[in-house]
Amino acid sequence: MSSxxxxxxxxxxxxxxxxxxxxxxxEEGEYVCVIGPSGSGKSTFLKVIAGIxxxxxGEIYIGGRIVNNVPIEEREIGIVMQDILLFxxxxxxxxxxxxxxxxxxxxxxxxxxxxxxxxxxxxxxxMKAYPGELSRGDQQKVAIARAIAAGARVLLLDEPFAxxxxxxxxxxxxxxxxxxxxxxxxxxxxxxxxxxALSVADxxxxxxxxxxxxxxxxxxxxxxxxTPFVVHFLGGEANFFEGRxxxxxxxxxxxxIGLGELVKGEGFRRxxxxxxxxxxxxxxxxxxxxxxxxxxxxxxxxxxGFYYRAIISVDNRKIVVRLKDRLKFLKEGxxxxxxxxxxxxxxxxxxxxxxxxxxx
Amino acid sequence: xxxxxxxxxxxxxxSIIALRGVNLRIEDGEYFCLxxxxxxxxxxxxxxxxxxxKQDRGEVLIDGVExxxxxxxxxxxxxMPQGYALFxxxxxxxxxxYGLSVREESLSQAEEILKLVGxxxxxxxYPHELSGGQQQRIALARALASGSQILLLDEPLSxxxxxxxxxxxxxxxxxxxxxxxxxxxxxxxxxxALSxxxxxxxxxxxxxxxxxxxxxxxxxxxxLFTANFLGEINLFEGRLTGFLERMCIFKVKTLGELYTRRVxxxxxxxxxAYRPEDVExxxxxxxxxxxxxxxxxxxxxxxFYRRALIKVKGLEILAYLWIDAxxxxxxxxxxxxxxPDKALVFPYxxxxxxxxxxxx
Numbered sequence: 001m002s003s004x005x006x007x008x009x010x011x012x013x014x015x016x017x018x019x020x021x022x023x024x025x026x027e028e029g030e031y032v033c034v035i036g037p038s039g040s041g042k043s044t045f046l047k048v049i050a051g052i053x054x055x056x057x058g059e060i061y062i063g064g065r066i067v068n069n070v071p072i073e074e075r076e077i078g079i080v081m082q083d084i085l086l087f088x089x090x091x092x093x094x095x096x097x098x099x100x101x102x103x104x105x106x107x108x109x110x111x112x113x114x115x116x117x118x119x120x121x122x123x124x125x126x127m128k129a130y131p132g133e134l135s136r137g138d139q140q141k142v143a144i145a146r147a148i149a150a151g152a153r154v155l156l157l158d159e160p161f162a163x164x165x166x167x168x169x170x171x172x173x174x175x176x177x178x179x180x181x182x183x184x185x186x187x188x189x190x191x192x193x194x195x196x197a198l199s200v201a202d203x204x205x206x207x208x209x210x211x212x213x214x215x216x217x218x219x220x221x222x223x224x225x226x227t228p229f230v231v232h233f234l235g236g237e238a239n240f241f242e243g244r245x246x247x248x249x250x251x252x253x254x255x256x257i258g259l260g261e262l263v264k265g266e267g268f269r270r271x272x273x274x275x276x277x278x279x280x281x282x283x284x285x286x287x288x289x290x291x292x293x294x295x296x297x298x299x300x301x302x303x304x305g306f307y308y309r310a311i312i313s314v315d316n317r318k319i320v321v322r323l324k325d326r327l328k329f330l331k332e333g334x335x336x337x338x339x340x341x342x343x344x345x346x347x348x349x350x351x352x353x354x355x356x357x358x359x360x
Numbered sequence: 361x362x363x364x365x366x367x368x369x370x371x372x373x374x375s376i377i378a379l380r381g382v383n384l385r386i387e388d389g390e391y392f393c394l395x396x397x398x399x400x401x402x403x404x405x406x407x408x409x410x411x412x413x414k415q416d417r418g419e420v421l422i423d424g425v426e427x428x429x430x431x432x433x434x435x436x437x438x439x440m441p442q443g444y445a446l447f448x449x450x451x452x453x454x455x456x457x458y459g460l461s462v463r464e465e466s467l468s469q470a471e472e473i474l475k476l477v478g479x480x481x482x483x484x485x486y487p488h489e490l491s492g493g494q495q496q497r498i499a500l501a502r503a504l505a506s507g508s509q510i511l512l513l514d515e516p517l518s519x520x521x522x523x524x525x526x527x528x529x530x531x532x533x534x535x536x537x538x539x540x541x542x543x544x545x546x547x548x549x550x551x552x553a554l555s556x557x558x559x560x561x562x563x564x565x566x567x568x569x570x571x572x573x574x575x576x577x578x579x580x581x582x583x584l585f586t587a588n589f590l591g592e593i594n595l596f597e598g599r600l601t602g603f604l605e606r607m608c609i610f611k612v613k614t615l616g617e618l619y620t621r622r623v624x625x626x627x628x629x630x631x632x633a634y635r636p637e638d639v640e641x642x643x644x645x646x647x648x649x650x651x652x653x654x655x656x657x658x659x660x661x662x663x664f665y666r667r668a669l670i671k672v673k674g675l676e677i678l679a680y681l682w683i684d685a686x687x688x689x690x691x692x693x694x695x696x697x698x699x700p701d702k703a704l705v706f707p708y709x710x711x712x713x714x715x716x717x718x719x720x
Contacts, residue, residue: 038521165397165398192521193522195522195662198661198662199660199662199667219661235663236523236526236663236664237527280664282682282683283683302555303554303574304551304554305550305551305554305578305590305591306591306636306637306665306680307637307664309555359493359524
């Protein structure tokens with residue numbers, strides 16, 4: 001069994017709180033990504049599970065067993081980092097059989113294990129090669145294979161694809177996810193790349209200042225963000241407003257955000273309460289000036305590849321919009337109307353809006 | 361004012377040919393992006409223009425003047441290498457005003473630029489007291505305040521994560537425009553280049569593949585490499601079997617007949633390419649041509665779009681679904697429509713399809 005749990009785990013480095021009473025349970029066979037800005041504690045998160053860093057407080061469980069005092073090599077984990085660590089003077093075969101042999105399983109069994117893992121990872125034909133003869137992507141694949149051959153039931157990955165070009169990384173992450181599912185491995189994968197996390201994770205841990213902001217399925221992070229920070233960190237250029245609730249409705253609230261028109265938002269707060277209203281760029285409809293809505297002027301339009309980004313200024317505010325197609329009337333200097341299709345309403349944060357979504 | 365012209369530029373390092381006859385013209389005040397994979401020769405080209413490397417053959421003209429014999433510091437170009445370094449023992453103000461003070465020029469421009477990047481209040485701080493994003497901003501400010509009319513930037517944003525990169529890239533372009541600078545910005549990030557460049561050049565193996573404005577290179581790539589490098593793409597190998605009115609008919613293995621808009625001079629064997637955002641997905645309906653039944657293999661929720669992989673007659677077709685597009689789940693039956701007018705058609709490459717896409 002290989003679920004992973006933390007119960008009120010804290011870790012401080014001097015004045016800096018890297019983990020602030022973190023609790024969660026990752027199920028066996030689950031693929032979990034950990035994301036957050038630099039300094040949010042995501043690496044420490046991984047290191048306390050690995051046993052590289054000892055927590056100041058709290059318990060860590062792997063497979064239901066408390067492992068605070070269990071050394072790294074007995075935790076049945078495999079660690080793969082951005083820097084690829086293989087034995088350069090050994091062939092792939094040597095690299096894959098090394099772990100099992102050291103653990104004393106006997107040569108025949110070590111070879112059987114290596115063969116099976118190599119087969120799973122489509123490395124069978126390259127077993128006589130040395131790491132230096134492989135591309136970086138393939139080297140990282142071998143590093144993962146080696147961890148599995150050594151008996152890891154839990155894979156801990158720290159930015160495994162950060163030094164691999166994005167095309168190769170896209171293929172690798174897909175293969176890795178398949179493999180993890182086939183072998184029922186529990187995977188905890190730290191990444192700075194939100195897209196990577198969204199594409200492979202069953203659930204994502206969003207970290208900020210040593211705390212878990214939200215631990216949820218990718219789709220839920222978008223449909224039910226718990227905090228303004230989650231909207232900001234995962235949405236890319238979301239629009240935030242301060243406002244006040246003016247009315248309650250069956251499925252949300254009506255908010256005055258000072259743009260003339262009242263807007264509707266998801267989430268329940270009291271009438272009169274000061275709130276944060278967040279709109280993702282893809283939830284802003286842009287309409288011709290004859291239509292109703294919030295009036296603005298097009299400031300710029302950028303082709304982003306498969307979509308367009310536009311900045312619309314409304315009074316002194318700049319609103320970011322994402323569009324699938326370039327609309328004919330979307331020209332710099334033109335007056336347009338905006339409508340918010342979907343917005344999220346949050347309790348106004350004690351530390352203030354700016355601080356609550358601060359990135360660094 | 362400063363235009364840059366590069367004529368038939370060649371450069372090798374031993375047996376490795378880094379540049380193979382590069383021709384470019386960058387107009388005064390233009391924001392020019394040089395885009396390509398690692399090893400394409402981007403940095404070499406930039407360093408030759410800066411005067412930090414000498415070409416084997418060819419000319420570099422700045423303002424119409426051949427500059428081979430002119431030392432770097434007199435070319436009027438400021439070069440910012442990848443992995444910028446601020447002077448750690450100098451304050452922000454000293455860092456930014458350094459270039460101007462060395463030349464005994466007025467420091468008022470440094471003040472103006474620090475205000476523009478929003479870090480004037482931090483002028484007395486030291487680099488280590490700032491966050492990574494702020495440091496990057498200072499490095500850019502220092503390059504902008506060098507007093508040069510030409511800015512040569514090597515991967516200026518690559519150290520930043522997605523959201524900071526997005527915010528800073530537009531800021532950078534705006535500043536360059538306000539200061540009337542001519543900029544060459546090297547990057548391997550296609551989205552970054554497309555979103556800010558006035559013009560983009562795509563470089564592969566030391567050769568320019570295409571030069572054009574962003575929408576031109578994205579919508580009408582000249583070859584398969586460019587098409588594939590600028591964004592994910594579906595590729596079908598087809599054989600021309602006939603014409604129907606204004607359309608070509610291709611036979612694609614297992615898929616069957618594929619209609620495209622009429623193209624000239626393609627030859628019998630072709631590669632038909634569809635961008636994932638142009639692939640339409642429906643759960644019912646009917647179209648006369650290019651309408652295929654398939655099964656949804658995977659759906660990844662990326663927030664403002666979903667990446668859906670649909671298996672059609674043994675082929676995998678990738679579609680990007682915008683937020684308001686049809687809701688499909690893994691295992692669902694779905695129809696795929698490939699609009700004939702959205703097809704990009706290329707002659708079958710002599711070196712083979714796979715090789716035509718490789719970076720090296």
